[in-house]
Amino acid sequence: METPLSRVRGLGSARSGAHHWWLERLTSIAAFVLFVWLIASILRLPSLDYGTVTAWLRDPIAAVPMLLLIVTTFWHLKLGMQVVIEDYVHEEGMKLFSIVLLNFFTIAGAALAFFSVLKIAFGGDASNG
Numbered sequence: 001m002e003t004p005l006s007r008v009r010g011l012g013s014a015r016s017g018a019h020h021w022w023l024e025r026l027t028s029i030a031a032f033v034l035f036v037w038l039i040a041s042i043l044r045l046p047s048l049d050y051g052t053v054t055a056w057l058r059d060p061i062a063a064v065p066m067l068l069l070i071v072t073t074f075w076h077l078k079l080g081m082q083v084v085i086e087d088y089v090h091e092e093g094m095k096l097f098s099i100v101l102l103n104f105f106t107i108a109g110a111a112l113a114f115f116s117v118l119k120i121a122f123g124g125d126a127s128n129g
Contacts, residue, residue, distance in 0.1 A: 031069065034068055038066070066117050085099055
């Protein structure tokens, strides 16, 4: 026989709390590891001028982790801000509007960063037009 407590255990208030919590922890770990990689990579560059950094970012060994860093950072940002909105915005219409706006700006920011890295990685720069 199943008790009411056993039916709800681990579900969280929205029935998906544990999943959201785990995603937030995993994205924070991934972003931390990738930020450590970024700092170490930048410190190993001979200089930080435009040519050196773009040449470094054209290498797939630099571009792929940079793209992963963008995805994990913006995903983590979205998850964290969604929790803040859900906790502190109490009117349902404003909550929905805020989450839609958050999703829009998160996707737009990530897409802009993603596009910028891809443009550099595939050889486009401002001097070529």
